[in-house]
Amino acid sequence: xxxxxxxxTIDEREVHVPKGTGLVETALVAGxxxxxxxxxxxxxxxxGACRMCLVEVDGMPxxxxxxxxxxxxxxxxxxxxxxxxxxxxxxxxxxFILVNHPLDCPVCDKGGECPLQDLTFRYGPGNTxxxxxKLTFEKPIPISPTISLxxxxxxxxxxxxxxxxxxxxxxxxxxxxxxxxxVITTFEDLPYSGAFTGNVTELCPVGALLPTxxxxxxxxxxxxxxxxxxxxxxxxxxxxxxxxxxxxxxILSRNHPEIDEGWICDKGRFAYTHLRAEDRLAQxxxxxxxxxxxxxxxxxxxxxxxxxxxxxxxxxxxxLSGSETVEQAYALAKxxxxxxxxxxxxxxxxxxxxxxxxxxxxxxxxxxxxxxxLGDVPVVERAxxxxxxIKSARRNGAxxxxxxxxxxxxxxxxxxxxxxxPGGRGGATVAKLAEKLGLAGREGCGAFYLPETPNGRxxxxxxxxxxxxxxxxxxxxxxxxVSGDEAARDENVRALAEQAEATIVISMFGxxxxxxxxxxxxxxxxxxxxxxxxxxxxxxxxxxRTVTPPCPDELEWIAELAARFGVDVAPYAAAVFAEVSExxxxxxxxxxxxxxxxLRVYPEAQEHVARQALPEPRAAPRRKSQxxxxxxxxxxxxxxxxxxxxxxxxxxxxxxxxxxxxxRRRKIATxxxxxxxxNGSAITLPARVNRHLRAGIAxxxxxxxxxxGGIVELAKAEEVxxx
Amino acid sequence: xxxxxxxxMTPDDLDTPLDANSLGAKxxxxxxxxxxxxxxxxxxxQFALRVAQFYMHESCGKCTPCRVGTRWLVQLLRAVExxxxxERDLELTLDVCDRIIGKCLCVLGDSAAMPVASCVTKFRxxxxxxxxxxxxxxxxxxxxxxxxxxxxxxxxxxxxQEAAV
Numbered sequence: 001x002x003x004x005x006x007x008x009t010i011d012e013r014e015v016h017v018p019k020g021t022g023l024v025e026t027a028l029v030a031g032x033x034x035x036x037x038x039x040x041x042x043x044x045x046x047x048g049a050c051r052m053c054l055v056e057v058d059g060m061p062x063x064x065x066x067x068x069x070x071x072x073x074x075x076x077x078x079x080x081x082x083x084x085x086x087x088x089x090x091x092x093x094x095x096f097i098l099v100n101h102p103l104d105c106p107v108c109d110k111g112g113e114c115p116l117q118d119l120t121f122r123y124g125p126g127n128t129x130x131x132x133x134k135l136t137f138e139k140p141i142p143i144s145p146t147i148s149l150x151x152x153x154x155x156x157x158x159x160x161x162x163x164x165x166x167x168x169x170x171x172x173x174x175x176x177x178x179x180x181x182x183v184i185t186t187f188e189d190l191p192y193s194g195a196f197t198g199n200v201t202e203l204c205p206v207g208a209l210l211p212t213x214x215x216x217x218x219x220x221x222x223x224x225x226x227x228x229x230x231x232x233x234x235x236x237x238x239x240x241x242x243x244x245x246x247x248x249x250x251i252l253s254r255n256h257p258e259i260d261e262g263w264i265c266d267k268g269r270f271a272y273t274h275l276r277a278e279d280r281l282a283q284x285x286x287x288x289x290x291x292x293x294x295x296x297x298x299x300x301x302x303x304x305x306x307x308x309x310x311x312x313x314x315x316x317x318x319x320l321s322g323s324e325t326v327e328q329a330y331a332l333a334k335x336x337x338x339x340x341x342x343x344x345x346x347x348x349x350x351x352x353x354x355x356x357x358x359x360x361x362x363x364x365x366x367x368x369x370x371x372x373x374l375g376d377v378p379v380v381e382r383a384x385x386x387x388x389x390i391k392s393a394r395r396n397g398a399x400x401x402x403x404x405x406x407x408x409x410x411x412x413x414x415x416x417x418x419x420x421x422p423g424g425r426g427g428a429t430v431a432k433l434a435e436k437l438g439l440a441g442r443e444g445c446g447a448f449y450l451p452e453t454p455n456g457r458x459x460x461x462x463x464x465x466x467x468x469x470x471x472x473x474x475x476x477x478x479x480x481x482v483s484g485d486e487a488a489r490d491e492n493v494r495a496l497a498e499q500a501e502a503t504i505v506i507s508m509f510g511x512x513x514x515x516x517x518x519x520x521x522x523x524x525x526x527x528x529x530x531x532x533x534x535x536x537x538x539x540x541x542x543x544x545r546t547v548t549p550p551c552p553d554e555l556e557w558i559a560e561l562a563a564r565f566g567v568d569v570a571p572y573a574a575a576v577f578a579e580v581s582e583x584x585x586x587x588x589x590x591x592x593x594x595x596x597x598x599l600r601v602y603p604e605a606q607e608h609v610a611r612q613a614l615p616e617p618r619a620a621p622r623r624k625s626q627x628x629x630x631x632x633x634x635x636x637x638x639x640x641x642x643x644x645x646x647x648x649x650x651x652x653x654x655x656x657x658x659x660x661x662x663x664r665r666r667k668i669a670t671x672x673x674x675x676x677x678x679n680g681s682a683i684t685l686p687a688r689v690n691r692h693l694r695a696g697i698a699x700x701x702x703x704x705x706x707x708x709g710g711i712v713e714l715a716k717a718e719e720v721x722x723x
Numbered sequence: 724x725x726x727x728x729x730x731x732m733t734p735d736d737l738d739t740p741l742d743a744n745s746l747g748a749k750x751x752x753x754x755x756x757x758x759x760x761x762x763x764x765x766x767x768x769q770f771a772l773r774v775a776q777f778y779m780h781e782s783c784g785k786c787t788p789c790r791v792g793t794r795w796l797v798q799l800l801r802a803v804e805x806x807x808x809x810e811r812d813l814e815l816t817l818d819v820c821d822r823i824i825g826k827c828l829c830v831l832g833d834s835a836a837m838p839v840a841s842c843v844t845k846f847r848x849x850x851x852x853x854x855x856x857x858x859x860x861x862x863x864x865x866x867x868x869x870x871x872x873x874x875x876x877x878x879x880x881x882x883x884q885e886a887a888v
Contacts (some may be wrong), residue, residue, distance in 0.1 A: 051787050051826055062825040092822035096791040129815055156784065180794035182784035628779070712882040 004625030011082045021627060022046075023069040023077065024053065034081055035090065035119045037205045038099075038157035039067035040260060042198035044166045044395075049098070049158050051353030052119065053087035055079050063089045065160055081122060087123070094124035100135045100180075101206075102152045102213050112220030117157065134170060134719025135180065139178065143173075143667055144191040145646040146212055146270050147201060151183050154208035160184060160200040167263070169391055172472040172569040184208070192651055195384045195635055198269040202253060209248060213270060213646060218244040226546040227254055227595055230322060231526025232640065234451045235362070235383045238537030238596060238719050241272070241527050241546035246270045248527055248547055256596050258361035259535070265384035267635055272527060275547070276474075277643035279510040281695055282550035293514060304519050308502050309340055312478025316342035317500070321461065321492050322349065322453025324554075325531025325543060325574040331558040331569045332483060333466035339565035339587040344467055348486060349452050351460040352426035353676055358434045359538050360446030361599050366388035367444060372401045374430065375421025375450075376697050377632040381484045383450040383536060384635055390418070394641035402438060402694055404433055421630060424449050426456075452633060454484065454526075458534035465583040479504065484523065485639035488512040497656040522551035525640075529553065530573035532593055540585060540600065542593040626700040627662055629676055629712045632707035652701035656685040658714075661695035663687065674715035676700075683708060684717050698718070727774050728834030730841030731767075750756025767849050772800040773867050778835030789832030792823040798837055802849060802871040806858030813850050816843050817822035 003018035006609045010030040017026045023633045028036045037050040048065035054065040058076035059588040063086060064076070076146065080087035100121065137151035156175070156310040161184065164173035172192050177187045188190045192200075200426040201211045203459075223238035230251075238259040242250035251269045255262035257439050284301030296304070309316065316336050320329060328587040365371060365386070371393050371500050373379060374602050380387035393416075399408055409415055415437065427449030451457070480493075480500035485492050488507045497503040505517035526533075528549035533541050545553075559571035564668035570576050574590040585602050636650040656674055668674055676698060685708045693699060698714060724732050729752045732739070742755045744764050756786055761770060779793035781865045799816045804809040820840035823832045825861065 016762070047785070048828055049785050049787070051828075054826060065828075088822075089826055092826060093787055096787045096795075099791050099795055128820075130793075132796065134803070135794075156790065158785070177784070179779055179782035179784045180790055182790065679771065 004605065006071050006075075008071045008073075009076045009493075010633060011077070011079055011326055017071050019071060019073070020115070021071040023055070023066045023071060026071045027077070027079065032081065034066045034079055035123055036134070037115065038121070038159060039204065040159055040162075040173065042263075043159060043162040043203075047158060047162070051093045052090060052097075052123075054086055056086045058085040061454065066661070071406055083720060088458055089124055090123045094120050095129070097155050098124070098128060099130045099154070101155065102134065104153070106186075106387075108153065108207040109210050109215055109217075110153075110204075114207060115205040115347065123354050137183065140210075141210065142191075142214075143186050143209075144193060144197060145649050146266065147192060147197060147670040148210050148212045148215060149184060150208050150210070154184055156182055156184070157205060159203040159205065160209055163196075163200055163203055165190075166200070166339055166395070167388065167391070168194060170194045171609050172197075172582070176590045182546050188414050191649060193266075195265045195380050196263060196268045198390065199253070199263050212251045213273065214242075217249045218242065218345065223249065224294070225252060226544055228527065228540045228544040229300040230456050231266075231529075231533060231536075231543065232271060232638075233383055233635075234386045234454050234536040235259065236454070236539065236541050237268055237385055238534055238541075239264060239268065242547055246547055248275060249567055252334050258363045258599065259537070259539070260385050261363065261388070263385055263388055265635065266647070266650060267366055267384070268643060271640040273529060273646075274508075274640035274643040275525050277509060279643075280508055281510050281513075281520065281551065283521040284522060285513065285517070287518045293510075293517070293520060297558070297579055298552065301519060301521060302560060305504060305521070305561060308479050308504060308519065309336075309561070309565070312324060312342070313339075314341045315476065315478030316340055316344075316481060317345055317479070318342070318345040318481045318483060318495075319487040319490075320345055320347050320459050320460050320553070321486035321488075322451070322456035322484075323345055323484050324455065324459050324481065324525065325529055325533060325573065326455070326458040326462045326580055327531040327573045328529075328554050328558070329553055330466055330580045331562070332481075333463045333574055333675065334567055334569050335565065336481065336511055337467045337469065339562055339567040345476035347453070348490060349456055350426035350428075351451065351456045352428040352431065352449075353457075354431040354602060355447055355449055356428040356538060357440050358417075358431060358445075359599060359601060360448075361539075362386060362389050362416075362537055364444060364446060365418070365448075366392045366396060367417050368398050368412075368414045368416040370399050370401060370406075370417045371412070371418060371691060372404050372406075372409060373418045374402065374404065374433075374628045374695065374700065375419045375424055377421035377450075379418065379450065381418045381635045382452065384457055386420075386448070386536075393515075396432050402692075404437065408714065409437065415442075416445065417447040418450065419448065420450040426451070430433075448536060448597055452478055452534075456609075457535040457536075457538065458532065458540070461534065461584050462580055477501065482506065482517075483510060489639055508526070509643070512639060516681065521557065524549040524551065524553055526669060532573075532577060532590075537599055540588070540593055541597045541600075542595070544592075624665075625713050625715065627658075627676070627696055627714045629705070629709055630699045631702045631709045632699065634701045634703070637666070637701075637703060652704070654685055654704045655688045655700075656683075657688050657690045657699040659693040659695045659697055660689055660691040661691040662698070662714065668715070670717055674714060675717045676712040676714050678710070678712045680710065681706065681708060724756060725752045726757045726792055727759070727777065727838060728830075729754050729838050731761075731845060733845050735736075739774075748763055764861075764865060765867065766804070766859055766861045767799060767842050767846040768804045768853055768859065769865055770783050771839045772797065775800050775835060777832065781833070782831060785863070786828040788823045789827045789829075789835070792819055792832060793835045795819055796835065800839070802854045804859055806853060806856065808854050810851070810854055813843055813847070813854070 006019045013030040015030045029401045033406045037052045039082040046067045048068040053061040053066035056078040140148035143149045148174040161173045223244045230237045238254040238256040240252040253262045253264045283295045286296045288294045430447045480503045482505045502518045504519045505513040506521045506523045508523045527546045556571045560571040562569040577590045634652045675684045775796045784790040820836035825837040
């Protein structure tokens with residue numbers, strides 16, 4: 001249903017827009033700019049605080065804040081271009097804004113990409129009439145280890161506080177005091193923490209909130225913003241990598257309205273310095289008897305790899321991380337499967353293609369009537385931006401449920417299912433549920449499975465598409481090829497390596513391979529690769545090489561090795577993709593993947609059964625004293641995060657989350673020490689009562705779980721001690 | 724007339740009937756109906772300053788013209804009272820008032836600017852005398868203690884800071 005069109009005249013230009021369109025957007029249709037600072041539609045209702053958007057509207061006695069108006073039929077608007085009064089009003093606003101602004105543009109990191117600078121240049125006074133002392137504040141204030149606040153530069157547009165209140169809904173950023181003494185601060189002066197804090201540095205229209213990592217690191221005329229896709233979680237937020245002199249200096253969002261709406265998480269934004277971690281590998285390492293790992297030349301390393309592969313022909317087992325590009329996975333598969341007849345591969349998680357019938361863009365969550373979130377792992381920890389979509393659905397009036405049998409599910413028109421946690425079988429469970437609810441083909445209905453790996457689906461598809469032969473039953477492992485950092489830090493994989501005659505590890509970091517690898521080949525990061533990723537929507541997206549890695553790209557040496565086994569692998573992502581695409585993506589060309597990729601469906605993509613992760617207990621707790629402990633992998637964890645000092649404050653507290661029901665029955669309050677245990681091992685942690693948790697479920701971050709999971713006994717710590 | 728937020732009247736307006744229409748015809752407002760009488764022993768700059776200080780303190784800080792403008796007015800009026808202002812600062816004061824009036828989110832900004840602007844306009848000679856004599860012509864003899872609460876009445880940290888502007 002299209003909205004009624006209305007006629008609006010802006011600066012003597014007539015345009016027709018749907019009734020209710022914001023005036024700022026209406027003016028854009030007419031090719032007219034209404035300058036703004038505080039206006040940002042993604043932050044909810046306009047506030048009209050900064051007064052930059054003053055316009056003259058026929059029939060209204062005073063200048064109006066254009067950002068707060070919507071298009072009405074017959075409206076006649078004059079902006080600063082045609083109205084002396086509006087021009088004077090905007091000039092006045094800028095004069096006021098600059099009265100206390102330090103005008104330190106030459107040393108301000110925002111200088112050159114600053115809306116305040118740009119609008120002052122276009123609409124503002126050329127000089128100041130303010131001759132008194134300006135307001136001064138202590139600065140910069142680290143509101144967290146990642147964000148610096150300069151209160152003197154702040155123009156109090158309240159974008160940051162509105163983000164905190166109505167997008168991330170953390171309520172930590174607030175304005176304190178009032179009038180001229182108003183300042184932005186964090187609640188109780190605590191560090192601003194959470195998954196999304198960094199977004200305020202992009203929302204800030206001046207140099208008040210800056211990413212600390214980027215302070216004094218580059219000027220706008222020295223940098224290039226390279227469009228790519230974040231490779232740290234399965235959402236695949238669209239990003240720009242700001243590059244200066246061959247180094248990534250900053251990550252910015254690159255609004256894909258269907259995926260991220262321009263928000264990215266702090267892991268994606270701040271973890272990029274892992275590329276320059278101290279233990280980053282540039283040269284291969286080879287185990288030398290009694291000396292441990294020693295640096296060797298690439299020639300020697302490839303010779304050694306060839307020897308190990310030749311010795312283990314047919315008995316090579318590959319462990320994939322799910323963070324390889326489609327092209328890397330395919331190239332590796334071709335080398336090992338076609339060249340060495342070794343078909344056995346393991347993924348860190350199960351990936352199912354059965355959700356393909358229920359595909360939707362993530363943005364459709366926002367428009368749902370009911371969102372059912374299942375699986376018991378916090379969505380924000382696995383796929384952070386999905387949490388923002390669910391929050392916006394709730395703000396739009398949707399009901400967020402944790403039970404698919406709730407009667408509201410049957411009554412609702414648009415139902416979206418989200419599975420986040422154990423028992424999801426790579427999406428098969430939630431696909432079955434969607435089928436039972438009859439969601440297939442219904443408008444606005446669909447299902448999502450939130451995997452643990454950023455490109456598990458793409459890797460599984462690529463591995464499977466490479467060759468039709470089946471993997472034979474596993475005998476002794478001749479050679480274990482461990483691809484990627486996630487696989488390399490997996491304890492189960494290291495245990496597997498002990499059974500193998502030899503182990504090759506492909507990793508970015510020396511710390512991950514020391515002690516157990518026979519040969520270490522340096523890996524690249526997602527910001528250094530050409531290639532494609534498939535995100536949790538099933539959307540194929542394009543990664544770009546934003547900087548040159550310190551070592552050759554994986555494709556280069558895989559191609560070289562493949563040649564030694566008579567297999568033809570192109571060392572270029574575009575050529576490898578062409579081959580995969582023939583088999584999986586309907587022949588789509590590399591260049592057609594797109595900078596803002598559309599959600600396409602690829603019928604050729606098959607159902608893949610990868611290595612089953614740890615056995616997943618499905619049984620409900622049997623005794624009243626028992627709960628099911630969900631040990632989840634926190635957002636702020638992993639090889640990259642571990643190498644970024646500024647992000648350590650974001651790591652989860654050692655605590656155990658309990659449902660309100662379980663807490664009440666055991667008389668446990670937040671902060672009380674509780675003990676969970678099974679089979680003789682136990683952990684004691686402070687409790688946090690979470691009323692959003694289902695009864696019978698307890699939750700703990702993996703790094704504090706001490707290996708526990710599944711059905712456990714739960715009790716208050718002193719009871720255990722006295723018993 | 725009408726409370727502290729409206730333009731001041733002079734003896735020339737004395738016979739205006741006390742109703743909304745008659746006041747409105749002359750550009751005044753009946754407002755709260757309050758009548759504050761100030762005689763010639765009171766410095767009008769002090770009065771304007773005290774009014775401006777009140778509104779600076781009252782400003783919530785949400786919109787730019789009010790948050791910044793009220794503080795700027797206080798700085799300007801204090802300079803006049805202390806004798807450090809120049810003739811062109813009087814024009815600037817009027818201009819700042821003009822740039823606040825009708826451009827804020829709510830009427831608090833207008834309430835601050837209207838009385839100040841009317842003081843500067845209607846008592847221009849007294850303002851000019853401050854500038855020319857380098858200070859208040861009343862010396863220490865004019866005081867508003869009996870008319871308004873002292874500016875530091877509220878024990879509020881931000882007021883202590885405001886007092887330092």
